[in-house]
Amino acid sequence: MKRTTGSLLAVLGLMTIAGTTYAADAPKRPSVEQLQKLVVDRTPQKTVDTPDHDRITARRIDIVDEKGTIRMTLSGQTPAPIIDGIQYKRAFNVAGMVLYDDKGSERGGFGTADLNGGMAVLALDHPAMDAIGWRVSPDGEVRFSINQAPPLIREPKLDNRLIPGVATPTRIQLVVGADGTPAIALNDKADRARLRLTVTPEGYGAIEFLDAQGKVIHTLAPEANLP
Template sequence: MRIDASRAWGGYAAVMTGMAAWLALGGAAEDRARLSVLDVERINVREPDGKLRMVIASSKRMPGIIIDGRDHPHPTRTEGGMLFYNDEESENGGLIFDGRIRNGQPTNGGSLTFDRWHQDQTVQLFTDEKGAKRRAGVIVNDHPDGPMDIAATTRAMALPEPARSAAFRHANVEFQQRAYLGRKADGSSQLELGDAAGRPRLRLQVTADGRPSIALLDAGGRVTRTIE
């Protein structure tokens, strides 16, 4: 059988062109894929340089507290959800949620937060349900200047009061609530504003049975004037 060299080279070129096109299409498919269902326990969203920007995970696969790319054990986090990270690869907010039957009563919770740099949450949108006790609202907090000491915070969790509060202050994690707007556990709706020390100074309230009031408080928490 005689082989025509020109035809052989033409066939080779055609095959190579086809392979190149297939690889190009395959590469594009790897960059962008469409799936009907994706079941995973954790997704890490990263920048092109590898820095972590977001984690979506189940409760068992959530990271600890990541600061400057280093993962520290979290002393209390048990929920699943989504965590956000800044350009330094440090946690700066998140969305977490849980819910189950505990001791025969329903419990449910969700929290969207935004943190201060190397600190805890300054703004929180939340809901919290424990049987008949339900709260929901928005909280604004003040946190200390400077980063928190995560290792010292973890150690403080095991201490009794008042040593625990002192240890929290030393770890730079003590905070003051400056504002609360939402539903309280007693069924009232309330707007409460605090001073720089976190002491409530103004409270607007409508009780569960519909009684409105405005209360002014002194630094000791005593009501000095009420408007009803």
């Protein structure tokens, strides 16, 4: 999924404020004139007096933009992922919401996965690969991963479309294990943990350095050496 900026504050933060003067200690801000140019409605609708229905029952609900492109799907069985105009099999069923970019490609979503007894998941995607992902497992483990963007490879035999699933390393991983042990790992380009921040079973904060085989070769735990 492409990263887009939908926040008005983020848009304003990119605007020039040249020609506007403020007190020396005042924070920089857009002028009133600039704000007025961005105003869409001074009294937008914020409430609904009466709901159309108290309850809606459906297998799938699609939200479309002004061009008719599906931008969001809410479903008990989310559709298979669409990458650059081609739909591929999903590895396992996810019930929840899927987000799409303006080309109709999947760029993220969240829900519950029919995997290992049920798992809560959330992901935001690069154009053809997960970028970040949360996973809450039934055994209590919580995992958050940040993946390096893979190269964008196109396949002539698939109408020159982007290829999904190109191998890429997870560069940062945060885990709270089922036993409560926390760890933050920094990985190398070969997807191997080389530096890990954790708390030992004795309760000491520690920084671990690992070799390419995953063996801890040095540990910094200053509190462990205190008398």
